[in-house]
Amino acid sequence: MQYNNTNMGASKTEHFTEKQNTIATIAKAMGHPARIAILDYILKMDTCICGDIVNALPLAQPTISQHLKELKNAGLIKGNIEGNAICYCIDESALQTMQKYFGQITTKLEKKKTTCC
Amino acid sequence: MQYNNTNMGASKTEHFTEKQNTIATIAKAMGHPARIAILDYILKMDTCICGDIVNALPLAQPTISQHLKELKNAGLIKGNIEGNAICYCIDESALQTMQKYFGQITTKLEKKKTTCC
DNA sequence: TTATTATATTGCAATATTACGATAAAGATT
DNA sequence: AATCTTTATCGTAATATTGCAATATAATAA
Numbered sequence: 001m002q003y004n005n006t007n008m009g010a011s012k013t014e015h016f017t018e019k020q021n022t023i024a025t026i027a028k029a030m031g032h033p034a035r036i037a038i039l040d041y042i043l044k045m046d047t048c049i050c051g052d053i054v055n056a057l058p059l060a061q062p063t064i065s066q067h068l069k070e071l072k073n074a075g076l077i078k079g080n081i082e083g084n085a086i087c088y089c090i091d092e093s094a095l096q097t098m099q100k101y102f103g104q105i106t107t108k109l110e111k112k113k114t115t116c117c
Numbered sequence: 118m119q120y121n122n123t124n125m126g127a128s129k130t131e132h133f134t135e136k137q138n139t140i141a142t143i144a145k146a147m148g149h150p151a152r153i154a155i156l157d158y159i160l161k162m163d164t165c166i167c168g169d170i171v172n173a174l175p176l177a178q179p180t181i182s183q184h185l186k187e188l189k190n191a192g193l194i195k196g197n198i199e200g201n202a203i204c205y206c207i208d209e210s211a212l213q214t215m216q217k218y219f220g221q222i223t224t225k226l227e228k229k230k231t232t233c234c
Numbered sequence: 235t236t237a238t239t240a241t242a243t244t245g246c247a248a249t250a251t252t253a254c255g256a257t258a259a260a261g262a263t264t
Numbered sequence: 265a266a267t268c269t270t271t272a273t274c275g276t277a278a279t280a281t282t283g284c285a286a287t288a289t290a291a292t293a294a
Binding site for chain 4 (some may be wrong): 124
């Protein structure tokens, strides 16, 4: 076998396409219920979230701060603190990337007429 | 504080809605480039995958088997082994769940006219 | 200046994930 | 039956994630 690393526990991202890594990164950031709850909460508000997110979720403040950071790194939210209040809102670009991906899947599936499984 | 567990490292899924957990579970399964590559590969084939997936990916056979299991558990693929050949294909239900979720997000975003961030 | 309030960072413990060699299981082939 | 082929499972090492207490940082209020 030509792949002989022992870098266990770590993803071998270098073996996949940039697009595959992009989709996986965004999906991974969405792969935790607390982060979905944060996205839901931002969407529920009329404006971006300004301070009350810690009270709205059953997690400690450092934990939420960490989740927000991951969502931001994945490009799902943007913004920053303003004064001494948080100010985050949805970043549509990552969402559009995902919607486009699912759209392409749907298109491909419609072309396939197999009845295998 | 009323949330006082020490179950560190584990997600506190019980504190979130069923829908949030569902979305997170599917997203988590998609949160690895190898699993996206597997989905891409299945979609690229005319039929479901029958045996050659191990040769198509830069991962050892047990690793791929494990990834396939996770995709199946998340409802992203279905099928089973037939004879001594694998036979997996896309399960559209999980994909539809995700597409619906992203659709709802888009709808909500269109209603919001904030220019905060 | 000294609180106060709000968010971020650090450090660490518990758990989960990733990867693969070795091996098992099961149908196909000889 | 014995062997081959293909996929699954087990065991284990390395790394990543999750969560929070303690603390740091920074803007605001007193």
